[in-house]
Amino acid sequence: MANQSINSHPVRDLVTVVLGVGLLLILAFPFIWVVLISFRPESEIFTRTFQLITTFTLDNYAMLLEGSPFPTYLRNSLVVCTVATIVAVVISMVTAYGFSRNRRFRGRQTLLIMVIATQLFPFVILITPLYATFFSLGMINNPLALVISYIAVNLPFCIYMLLGYLDTIPRDLDDAARIDGATTLQIIFRVILPVAWPGIVTVAVYAFVSAWDEFLFALTLMTSDENKTVPVGLAGFFGEYTTQWNLVMAASVVSTLPTLIIFMFLQRKLVSDLSAGAVKT
Amino acid sequence: MASIELKNLRKSFGAFDVIKGIDLRIEKGEFMVFVGPSGCGKSTLLRLISGLEDITSGDMIFDGKRVNAVAPAKRGIAMVFQSYALYPHMSVYDNMAFGLTLERGHSKEDIRRRVEKAADMLQIRPYLDRLPKQLSGGQRQRVAIGRAITRDPKVFLFDEPLSNLDAALRVATRIEIARLHADMDQVTMVYVTHDQVEAMTLADRICVLRDGLIEQVGTPLELYEHPASLFVAGFIGSPKMNFLTGPKVEAYGCATLGIRGEHMTIRPDGIWEGTVIHAENLGSDAYVYLDMGEAEPVVVRVDGTATVKSGEVLRVSPLQERLHRFDAAGRPIR
Numbered sequence: 001m002a003n004q005s006i007n008s009h010p011v012r013d014l015v016t017v018v019l020g021v022g023l024l025l026i027l028a029f030p031f032i033w034v035v036l037i038s039f040r041p042e043s044e045i046f047t048r049t050f051q052l053i054t055t056f057t058l059d060n061y062a063m064l065l066e067g068s069p070f071p072t073y074l075r076n077s078l079v080v081c082t083v084a085t086i087v088a089v090v091i092s093m094v095t096a097y098g099f100s101r102n103r104r105f106r107g108r109q110t111l112l113i114m115v116i117a118t119q120l121f122p123f124v125i126l127i128t129p130l131y132a133t134f135f136s137l138g139m140i141n142n143p144l145a146l147v148i149s150y151i152a153v154n155l156p157f158c159i160y161m162l163l164g165y166l167d168t169i170p171r172d173l174d175d176a177a178r179i180d181g182a183t184t185l186q187i188i189f190r191v192i193l194p195v196a197w198p199g200i201v202t203v204a205v206y207a208f209v210s211a212w213d214e215f216l217f218a219l220t221l222m223t224s225d226e227n228k229t230v231p232v233g234l235a236g237f238f239g240e241y242t243t244q245w246n247l248v249m250a251a252s253v254v255s256t257l258p259t260l261i262i263f264m265f266l267q268r269k270l271v272s273d274l275s276a277g278a279v280k281t
Numbered sequence: 282m283a284s285i286e287l288k289n290l291r292k293s294f295g296a297f298d299v300i301k302g303i304d305l306r307i308e309k310g311e312f313m314v315f316v317g318p319s320g321c322g323k324s325t326l327l328r329l330i331s332g333l334e335d336i337t338s339g340d341m342i343f344d345g346k347r348v349n350a351v352a353p354a355k356r357g358i359a360m361v362f363q364s365y366a367l368y369p370h371m372s373v374y375d376n377m378a379f380g381l382t383l384e385r386g387h388s389k390e391d392i393r394r395r396v397e398k399a400a401d402m403l404q405i406r407p408y409l410d411r412l413p414k415q416l417s418g419g420q421r422q423r424v425a426i427g428r429a430i431t432r433d434p435k436v437f438l439f440d441e442p443l444s445n446l447d448a449a450l451r452v453a454t455r456i457e458i459a460r461l462h463a464d465m466d467q468v469t470m471v472y473v474t475h476d477q478v479e480a481m482t483l484a485d486r487i488c489v490l491r492d493g494l495i496e497q498v499g500t501p502l503e504l505y506e507h508p509a510s511l512f513v514a515g516f517i518g519s520p521k522m523n524f525l526t527g528p529k530v531e532a533y534g535c536a537t538l539g540i541r542g543e544h545m546t547i548r549p550d551g552i553w554e555g556t557v558i559h560a561e562n563l564g565s566d567a568y569v570y571l572d573m574g575e576a577e578p579v580v581v582r583v584d585g586t587a588t589v590k591s592g593e594v595l596r597v598s599p600l601q602e603r604l605h606r607f608d609a610a611g612r613p614i615r
Contacts (some may be wrong), residue, residue, distance in 0.1 A: 104294070172366035177331050180380035180432070181354030194370040 018154050038249035045245050060250040068249055072226055073233030078258065080143050080229060081211040084150035088207045089200060091151070092158035097188050100166040101174060123216055131220050141227045146218060150211040158203045165199030165217045166192065201266045230255045232233065283357060283435040284309045285330060290339035292325055299325045300494040302339070312462050312470045316480040317490035323473045324440055326490070330471060331438050332356050360427030360438040363445055365421045367413040374409040374530045377428045399430040419450040426461070439472040440553055443479060459483055477517055489513050511611035514539050520568060522605070523579045529553060535614050539605035542568060542580040551596030555579060560589045571595065
């Protein structure tokens, strides 16, 4: 008993673990299923669903990457989402800093409410005016139209999320930097940004993933095949009469990879920085 | 080295007046301490001097030049904050060098030399490669002071620098700051605190603030011996001055009679009588709290070897020459 903690309840712990694993399986099942099927030959896709792979093949991936326009979709998505994320993070950082550090300017509250009010509109009702605007500007099938739309849609939430984070960073840091001779931009990017890193990573991941998954704007604004993004391209695999399930599965796995890599790469940094902040006094 | 002059200085946040018109001259090389209760405006006044807050009206003059609109970095000041305000992602060296890297015209070698000189002064050279989170509170505050020294300021500002430290460290750092002032006798220092012991031990002159106005400015001893108001009398000195009212003070021709605990003696023929509520023995001295029918207990300092019991009735006498008489408005009668 000496090694056992006083609060240890073996039965309760076991039930918790079993429930947790069960829940994890339910959540992960669709993804595991997609991954398994993506490595099967086309002829075996709907047979022996719950068996482990007997015939392992990379044909689906080869066909996807060499015999379909998917690589173009992937490149389009990467470019649009990366640019939209970087711009959204920079703008939201500067804006949130302004709101966070200037608590007394006239109209602050109204402006903040207006920022959040933009989130009240369902995106569906924005489609028509957005299409009309970009059409009149000759920007249909221009990736820049998608970039602008994603920045506009993501910005309010990014600003709010960063504002909450920046409010927790002591103003003394800004004051110390100002006395050291830093300009406002130097304070934001050389002092506050490194300290706010966990908040910025969170905002960047949110902005990237929501742009990566976006379907409606991409479908409406990018009509030609060479400008399509991954979600729209993926939908193209579902034909009117037949669906290329093998390609759908392989494409689904590939389209998950960027977000997965981002999460894995940034999570380490995120966790280490959060714990560093926790022990700071 | 710079003198600082404040001329009818005012600061308002919206409709709320924080600083209500302050005139003060701080001499070159002087150690001035702003002291007062919470909300008296002492930190705001320091921020006005630093340039971190804009002045609502009045003038701020450094060495005869009006600096109202001059940016903090151009005023030749350095500031130490209560929270240390070290950049958490930078090493101690980078924290100290940051200001110099932003200024043009410093070679890397020059920056290194100045950082190392400051680090040696404060004995923090072994920590130059560490991050602030790897340092103790006292070391962090030394780094913050080091960062300020590196900038070679004409005016050194301290905003309650010892408040986050534990008692032992507070005394050690206080001594360090006093030593720093002696070493840097050309640098004007302005120090904000609510701790009157810090004020008494560090200051060349103390400025007592109350509700955004100066209550009294003077040397620590002037404030202790000749307080200009009941407020200053009660604020300076530890334990605080005893105030007596009612029939006991009629003979002295005043509304309130002030007498410090160290200026009273317990003796059988004492003129006032009181019951012991509590006695605190500090070893060298003991403080006896007496119920003498006043609003607050009267504190008498006695020798640490004296034994006093609660409930005991004692008689005390004040040193006549140490009595402070105040009129009904709280002004001293001299």
